[in-house]
Amino acid sequence: xxxxxxxxxERLGRKRxxxxxxxxxFFLTQQASYFSGPNVDSGRPVDHIRIAAWLVMSIVLxxxxxxxxxxxxxxxVRALMNDEVTQAHRTDAFRFAFFAAMIACIGLYVLxxxxxxxxxxxxxxxxxxxxxAALVRFGMLERRAYRDA
Numbered sequence: 001x002x003x004x005x006x007x008x009x010e011r012l013g014r015k016r017x018x019x020x021x022x023x024x025x026f027f028l029t030q031q032a033s034y035f036s037g038p039n040v041d042s043g044r045p046v047d048h049i050r051i052a053a054w055l056v057m058s059i060v061l062x063x064x065x066x067x068x069x070x071x072x073x074x075x076x077v078r079a080l081m082n083d084e085v086t087q088a089h090r091t092d093a094f095r096f097a098f099f100a101a102m103i104a105c106i107g108l109y110v111l112x113x114x115x116x117x118x119x120x121x122x123x124x125x126x127x128x129x130x131x132x133a134a135l136v137r138f139g140m141l142e143r144r145a146y147r148d149a
Contacts, residue, residue, distance in 0.1 A: 020139030
């Protein structure tokens with residue numbers, strides 16, 4: 001590993017810490033537009049594209065959370081970016097996401113007592129809450145770590 005690997009990992013880690021909360025805002029805003037739009041079971045092609053976009057974005061964000069991103073960087077830079085502190089932050093973010101998803105499930109269960117809910121909508125809400133919570137938590141922890149360093 002060279003000094004430039006360290007510098008690159010530091011720069012990319014700071015960038016990731018700044019961008020993850022922004023991605024969370026974009027992701028959750030997309031979910032608000034999804035639920036404020038027309039019924040997704042209408043059969044229109046644009047609705048299928050909207051759902052596919054949500055699935056792709058969800059998968060990419062989960063992969064970024066699980067691996068730390070920077071897939072096109074060298075193995076050394078990725079290893080430096082995923083040090084023990086980052087791994088601890090990632091673990092805490094997933095724990096936080098689990099609780100957010102469970103709270104969403106409880107809320108949807110109570111709502112389901114008064115209003116019928118479709119399975120796709122429930123899955124969409126639970127996944128969105130979990131992914132959004134993980135992004136926000138991981139980004140906040142990483143920003144705090146870089147600020148304190």
